[in-house]
Amino acid sequence: MIKLSLFEKGIAFVSITLLLQLAFVLSLAMLLRHSHEQVQHERTVREVISQLNKLSGSVDNASIGLTQQVMSPDAPDSDEFQRSYKQYLEKIPVQMASLVELTRGSAHEREMKELSDTLVEGLQVIERFRKAAISHTPQRDYYAMVLKDILLTKTRQVNGLLESFEREQQSEVKAESQSYETVLYFLGAGVFANVIIAILLMLAFTRGIARKVDRVRANSVRLSAGVPLQAPLEDAHDELGQLDRSFHEMAEILSETIRREQALITNAVDVILSLDKTGICIDINPAVTAVFGLTPDLIVGRRFLDIMKDEEKEATLSALVRAADQDEPVEIENTMRKKDGALIECAWSARWSAEDRALFCVIHDISQRKQVERLKRDFVAMVSHDLRAPLSSIQLIMQNAVRGIYGQLPDTASERIGMATESIDRLIGLVNGLLSMEKLESGEIDLDLIGINAEAIINPAVHLMQGLASKKQIELHIAEHSNPYFYGDSERLIQVMVNLISNAIKFSPEKERIDVSVKENETAVRFAVADHGRGVPQGMESKIFDRFQQVQASDDSKLGGSGLGLSICKAIVERHGGAIGVESNAGSGSIFWFEIPSASSDDSEMDDDAG
Structure with missing residues (x-):
């Protein structure tokens, strides 16, 4: 069996239809051409009959004119001669030539040639008879008898031709009528046959497609409803078969994905649940049994917050409502009660889903961490x-x-x-x-955020480090700046700047220079300390801000230090809502920098961090 795609089937359907239409049009054209030939032949026959009648009349008129000329002869060039005799003698050859041309190649060509010969001979005899009659020669009577025989022969030939052509005309008229009826019958039958064939082809083309489309549609409904699909289409090698196979593959993938997701939720250690806006539990995973000692059927449909400490219910509900109203994730910590009455500390992560109109929450037991x-x-x-x-x-x-x-x-x-x-x-x-x-890190140190200028940080730090720098004959240079204004804890930021300058002095060769600078952009004030020391190896730029992390393990014994200075600097800067980092190429020095939000930034956000 030939395996065709929908496109190939469509091409075949259109091709067959076009071929049938072409055959029909060609057949109809042949019939019309035959009918046209019959009409043309009938017209020729009618024209021949007309010309024969005209020729016979011209011969008769010439005979009458000849009689008049014999009785009262006129000059050959006189008007009377032209009117009564000569004009007909001139018409006869022309009319005869027209008849010969009309019948050329037909069955009457020989008969028309004989008539032409008869008339040519008659014209010669007429002229001889006229001359003999005018001159009263003895040959007059002879020519009269010859002319009479020629006229009788002409009459017999013309009549025979007329009868033959009239019969032929009647036959052609009848054939034309039959041909017209044949064309009409063929046209009607052809249209009917084309319609029937088109319908049969359409049914043959669409029957299989309709069955496949119904199967694909049914499977799509089943897929959306989450029920098993019908069996795959057999012997379906077209696009619909591919689509059906894709539906089954997608159903298998979705089924596997859902199974994995369900297994992930079912086997999760943390409690995963969904709540409506009022705090009613819509669904919950089995981890609630291990964490709270409660089964899911005891929780679903009830207010989940009822197992929370009374003094924390209002704050927790307020946070969850805020997450639902603002469509923002929230993270909260609270204390909840287990089935046996024991209290556990929990960390919540919640996010509202507008599509599901539910609040999805993950609850992690943080009692051990606390x-x-x-x-x-x-x-x-x-x-x-x-x-x-x-x-x-x-x-x-x-x-x-x-x-x-x-x-x-x-x-x-x-x-x-x-x-x-x-x-x-x-x-x-x-x-x-x-x-x-x-x-x-524990938040026990509160930042004293006040409006300060950059020189209130740089100048004291440089002054404190001047003695240490002088021991190595290192110049501390403060670059010109606009003394930007910002909010910060001056004591803590001086501590950061002192630490950065101290490290720069520690790792710089003697008689070098350290540049301290400050710049302001649209969002932050950037402090920087540039040295010409050994630099930071590639890949260590972020690690050196971790606890007890140093570029070389021997730095602790050779240069002193605990490995906590940069991590403390990072904690102080991040408490200000800023960032800290280093730009360095090993062997060519380093630039340690930190940024503090400028006075134009959101102060309330920084104050919240500080508190």
Whole structure:
């Protein structure tokens, strides 16, 4: 069986229809041509009959004129001769020639030639008879008898031809009528046959298509309804068959996707649920049993917020309503109650779906994380109280010993105590850095945001670092600036600037120059510290702002430092709503920069971050 696509079937259907139409038109053209030939032949016959009658009349008129000339002869050039005799003698050859031309190639061509010969001979005899009659010669009677015989022969020939042509004319008229009826019959039959054939071809073309279209339509409805599809079309090699196969493939993919999504939701550790605007639970996954000890059928259709602490219901509902009204995701934390009455701390992530008119929420149990945070805070308190105070006492004793307060020490002892003092200083710096980092991340340090100018940050920081720079004969240069105005915590930002300048001094060769600059764009004030040190290797640009991260592991012992300075700077800048980064090529120096939102930025957003 030939396998054709819809396009190829359409081409075949149109081609067959056109071929049939062409055959019909050609047949009709042949019939019309035959009919036209019959009409033309009938016209020729009618013309021949007319010309024979005219020829016979001319011969008769010439005979009558000849009689008049014999009785009263006129001059050959007289008007009377022209009127009564000569004009007919001139018409006869012309009329005869016309008849010969009309019958050329026909069945009467020979008979018409014989008539022509008879008339030519008659014309010659007429002229001889006229001359003999005028001159009264004895040949007059002879020519009269010959002329009589010629006229009788002419009459017999003309009459025979007339009878023959009249019969032929009647036959042609009858044939024309039959031909006309044949054309009409063929035209009607052809139109009817073309209509029937077109209908049969259309039914043959559309029957299979209609069946396939119905199958595809039914499968599309089933696919949208989520029910199994009908069996694939068999022996369907056209576009509709491909479409049906695509529907089945898509149904399999969707089924697999839905199965995976359902498995993901069903096996998820976090609680996933959907709520309406009033807080009624529409659907929930089985994780609610593991987290809250409740089965889904006890939750669906009820207010999910009922298992929340009473004092937190209003705030949580307000946040969820805000997410629904503003079509923005919200993240909140609250305390909820398990079936056994135990309280757990949860983190919510919720987003409103306008299409489903539902609020989709993910609830994660953060009780362990909160417990770890509390342990961290307790550890920080312990470090602050039980570690920093003894270290400070040891540092003070060491410093007093170096100063000779406890008496003169040997040089070796002074050197060793000095080294111990430096170690204690680094240890105290590490403890202070950890405490500052923890307080910044936990939000225990509030920023004192006020309107300040850039020089209030740059000048104190440069002044504080001037002594350290002079030890390496390094020039601290402040580039000209417009002293932009912005909002920030001056003490914390000075701490950031001091840290960046301190690092630049630490990693710069002696007798170099460090450039400190500030610029303002449309959205932020950008501070930058440029040095000519070893630079930051590619790939380390973002890592050096992580805790305890340094470019080289030996930097801690060689240059000092805890690896917390840049991470503290990052925390302070991000608390201001800004960003921090570095631009560097290894071996050619670095530019450390940070940006703080300018005074034209959204102050309320920054204040919220600060609080």
